[in-house]
Amino acid sequence: xxxxxxxxxxxxxxxxxxxxxxxxxxxxxxxxxxxxxxxxxxxxxxxxxxxxxxxxxxxxxxxxxxxxxxxxxxxxxxxxxxxxxxxxxxxxxxxxxxxxxxxxxxxxxxxxxxxxxxxxxxxxxxxxxxxxxxxxxxx
Amino acid sequence: xxxxxxxxxxxxxxxxxxxxxxxxxxxxxxxxxxxxxxxxxxxxxxxxxxxxxxxxxxxxxxxxxxxxxxxxxxxxxxxxxxxxxxxxxxxxxxxxxxxxxxxxxxxxxxxxxxxxxxxxxxxxxxxxxxxxxxxxxxxxxxxxxxxxxxxxxxxxxxxxxxxxxxxxxxxxxxxxxxxxxxxxxxxxxxxxxxxxxxxxxxxxxxxxxxxxxxxxxxxxxxxxxxxxxxxxxxxxxxxxxxxxxxxxxxxxxxxxxxxxxxxxxxxxxxxxxxxxxxxxxxxxxxxxxxxxxxxxxxxxxxxxxxxxxxxxxxxxxxxxxxxxxxxxxxxxxxxxxxxxxxxxxxxxxxxxxxxxxxxxxxxxxxxxxxxxxxxxxxxxxxxxxxxxxxxxxxxxxxxxxxxxxxxxxxxxxxxxxxxxxx
Ligand SMILES: Cc1cc2nc3c(=O)[nH]c(=O)nc-3n(C[C@H](O)[C@H](O)[C@H](O)COP(=O)(O)OP(=O)(O)OC[C@H]3O[C@@H](n4cnc5c(N)ncnc54)[C@H](O)[C@@H]3O)c2cc1C
Numbered sequence: 001x002x003x004x005x006x007x008x009x010x011x012x013x014x015x016x017x018x019x020x021x022x023x024x025x026x027x028x029x030x031x032x033x034x035x036x037x038x039x040x041x042x043x044x045x046x047x048x049x050x051x052x053x054x055x056x057x058x059x060x061x062x063x064x065x066x067x068x069x070x071x072x073x074x075x076x077x078x079x080x081x082x083x084x085x086x087x088x089x090x091x092x093x094x095x096x097x098x099x100x101x102x103x104x105x106x107x108x109x110x111x112x113x114x115x116x117x118x119x120x121x122x123x124x125x126x127x128x129x130x131x132x133x134x135x136x137x138x139x
Numbered sequence: 140x141x142x143x144x145x146x147x148x149x150x151x152x153x154x155x156x157x158x159x160x161x162x163x164x165x166x167x168x169x170x171x172x173x174x175x176x177x178x179x180x181x182x183x184x185x186x187x188x189x190x191x192x193x194x195x196x197x198x199x200x201x202x203x204x205x206x207x208x209x210x211x212x213x214x215x216x217x218x219x220x221x222x223x224x225x226x227x228x229x230x231x232x233x234x235x236x237x238x239x240x241x242x243x244x245x246x247x248x249x250x251x252x253x254x255x256x257x258x259x260x261x262x263x264x265x266x267x268x269x270x271x272x273x274x275x276x277x278x279x280x281x282x283x284x285x286x287x288x289x290x291x292x293x294x295x296x297x298x299x300x301x302x303x304x305x306x307x308x309x310x311x312x313x314x315x316x317x318x319x320x321x322x323x324x325x326x327x328x329x330x331x332x333x334x335x336x337x338x339x340x341x342x343x344x345x346x347x348x349x350x351x352x353x354x355x356x357x358x359x360x361x362x363x364x365x366x367x368x369x370x371x372x373x374x375x376x377x378x379x380x381x382x383x384x385x386x387x388x389x390x391x392x393x394x395x396x397x398x399x400x401x402x403x404x405x406x407x408x409x410x411x412x413x414x415x416x417x418x419x420x421x422x423x424x425x426x427x428x429x430x431x432x433x434x435x436x437x438x439x440x441x442x443x444x445x446x447x448x449x450x451x452x453x454x455x456x457x458x459x460x461x462x463x464x465x466x467x468x469x470x471x472x473x474x475x476x477x478x479x480x481x482x483x484x485x486x487x488x489x490x491x492x493x494x495x496x497x498x499x500x501x502x503x504x505x506x507x508x509x510x511x512x513x514x515x516x517x518x519x520x521x522x523x524x525x526x527x528x529x530x531x532x533x534x535x536x537x538x539x540x541x542x543x544x545x546x547x548x549x550x551x552x553x554x555x556x557x558x559x560x561x
Contacts (some may be wrong), residue, residue, distance in 0.1 A: 053329045056336030063254020064283050070260040110258060132260035135230035135463070138223045139255075 022131035023074065026114020028103035033113060036104025039097045043086050052108055066109055070132050074118065075125035078102050096120075106130075110137055194412050195498040196554040197509060197516055199547045205515065206491035207538035210302035211484040212530070213471035214238040216377055218314035218323045218390075220479065221251050227458035232256050232466045234272055235473040236482050239311035242303060242426050245271050246337030247330025249279040256464045257283060265290055265462035267451060270300035273468030274435045280466070281442040288445040288462060292472075295432045299470055304489055304517055306501075306510065307424040309334065309396075312485055312527050315377050316390040328395045335399055338424060346430025347513060354423040354501035354510075356403070357415045357553065365526070367391065382483055382532045389527045414556030415504070423501055427513040451476060486533035490543035491515035504553060507546035520546040 040052070047058050054060030059068075069077055082098050084090050093101070099118050107113065110133050119125055215236025223232050234252040237244055253276060256264050263286035266277045274295050277287045295301060309331040314323055341349040356362065369387035377383045393400070403421035411418045439446075451457065454477055457465050467473065474482035494515045501510040508519040520542040522529050 049329070051325065051329070056333055056340075060250075060254065063250065064257055067257040067260060067283060133258045135228070135259050136225055138230055138232070138258055 021127050022129040023106055023111040024131040024134065026112045027074070027116075027128050028106055028111075028113055028118045029116065030107075030113045032100055032103035032117045033107040036097075036100035036102070036107075039093075039100050040104050043093065043097075044101070047087070052105075061105055062108055065105075066130075066133070069130050072130050073126045074102060074106075074128040074130060075122055077105070077130065078125055109133075110139065192410065192412055194500060194557060195495070196557045197492070197495060197498045197502070197511065197550075199492065199509070199516075199518075199550050199554055201544055201547065203492040203516075204490050204518075204540065204543065204547070205493055207488065207540050207543065208302040208491070209486065209488040209536050209538040210299045211471045211486055211534055211536055212239045212312055213241070213299075213473070214312050214314075214483050214485050215479070216315045216381070216481045216483070217318040217320070218327070219244070219248060220473070221248065221255070221326075223255060226454055226465075228463060229458045229460065230256070230259060230464045231454075231457055232464070233473070233477075234276055234466055234468045235268075235470055235477075236479070237272060237470075238313045239485065239487070240309050240313040241300060241470070242271050242305055243307050243309035243311070244313070244327075244330045244334055245275040246279070247333035248272060249276040250333055251326070251330065252276055252466050252468075253280045253283055253285075256280065256285075256466060259464060261462070261464040262286060263288070263462050264464040264466060265457075265460050266466045266468055267291065267457065268298075268468035268470060268472075269294050269446070270298040270468065270470050271295065272300075272470065273466075274432070274439065276466050276468055277444060278435055278438050278442075281439065281444060286443065287439075288447060289439075290447045290449040290451070290460070292448070292450045294446065295436070296429075301428050301432070302489070303428075304487070304510070304519060305426040305428055305512070307335075307338070307426075310390065310392040312389065313392075314390045315383055315388045317376060317388065318378075318481070319390050323390070324392055324395065327392050331392075331396055332399070335396075338426075341431070341434065344430075344434060346433065347427055348431035348434050349424065349426055350499075350512075351422055351424050352499050352501060352511070354421050355406075355413065355503070356419040356421070357413050357502065357504040358417045359415055361417055362419055367526075381480060383528070386526045386528055412558055413502075413553055414558070415553065423510070425501075425510060425512060429514055483532060484530075484534035485527075486530035486535060487519070488538050488543070490518040490540065490547070492518060502550070502553075505546070505549055507550050509550060518543050518547060 048054055048061050052061035059065065078098055081101055082091065082093055082095065085093065099120065103118055111131070213236050215238070219236045220233040223230060225231070232252050232255045234248055237248065249272070264280055266273050266280070266287060266289045269289050269291035273289060273291065277289050280287050310327065313327065338349045367387045367389065370385055373385045375384055377388055383389065401422045403419045406418045406420055457467070467477070469476055471482065471484065473479055492515055494513060495511060499511050506520050506522050508521055510517050
């Protein structure tokens, strides 16, 4: 897929970013995602659905979600959640819940967990890209 | 659609009566009456006394039969396949095996398949098959921003999808409960609710691709709710033979969407236009194939879609397409092409009578089912005692007019005995 192209483009334009800084490399922990699931159930599921499946009106957080956020940085997603969600009370997510939610969203979209939790530091989050999934890992 | 349905008419009368009351100065009392009837839920009961509607009898003599169609429902024991697999470096996302529910689940099922395709961020995909599932999938993918090429043996008008009945029946022979497992219910509900919204967005479009109309279930004895209890005399189940042995094996999920589907109502003797003791009215939603296909094809081409006529003989050929993400929507043909022996045939056939636009309702009596559509009144002979087992394992796809003529004969005296306004 376009992965190689991206890596090359990334290496040229963002020389400071390590080439393996994408979500394909396991950028959150299972524990973080599990905590995120609890936050999701409480703050998000009433609109986006228990399985994040969405409705005709409310976006699913799986599927097309990847097309919307793929190749963005994790920081962009995290900032958006912090700024705009939940829509009925934007800006009310605790910053650490924000990170947990990002971990949960990555997990349900097929990105692998790893040994280290998502960093809290914004610059570090900005260096992590949301990778397209490898075709062989799509379930 | 020029409608002779009496129910909306009765609704308008009730509305008119309320307006008159308000105008008459009895505002407070009228408001009280309004809120009382809102609370009761059934506005019709607050209207004028029920009157027998005038319904145009359907013409059901044998000479009216202008077409016969036969079709195989692509039932997959565990429910539709929405799984993925790699063919070389190509990601194949399956979307086949929708049983007697392919039309009804089309939008939701497409959403799930396209979602999986999107997760590798392709800019273009291929869809194999152009029945209701493939074509809807292609349009959903385009709406998500993808460039789509359909590869297919036949365009929708020549597919099995065009040989269906075409009403909203999302759990009709959709899966067997044991192999489907408990989890499928949630996915089914998700697909059904999304599809419902999809159809709602097509109501009222030119050519009436989606229509609501009154459906009447007639009987000589009081109607009884059907149960699907297992018959202990029948030993075994769908495995190892690959076919269900009795009705209780089929999965049913309609209870999950009770909030969407209007309640049926028993007609009182004075409002029953049919010469039978019991008539139950419900609302059914159906799809008019020609205009529905026209709308989807128009959108597909306007969004720059490409249609390539091609017949695949082996899954390896999917890997040779230039698109590296392919959604497989080949319906019953997937059984052979993808060697999926959990797909089994359930035969069904329809007779088509000359379209009668002044008779826009549906009717069931004994084994007969008639539904007026834009392109004809569709007739089926569905033996009540066999239920969902009728046609199981039968892959003979040639039509036989005899059973259709038989139920037309049953309905003839009903039509002849229909009463006008009391
Ligand atoms: C009698 C009857 C009544 C029904 N009534 C209803 C109803 O009321 N409501 C409802 O929701 N559903 C109903 N159904 C079910 C519904 O018709 C099916 O579930 C639906 O048509 C399946 O659609 P599909 O697109 O998967 O398959 P198909 O319509 O069979 O389309 C398959 C496509 O794949 C293509 N294809 C196949 N093999 C190949 C190949 N090797 N190479 C290239 N292209 C290929 C075909 O040309 C076609 O374009 C009914 C079915 C029957 C038989």
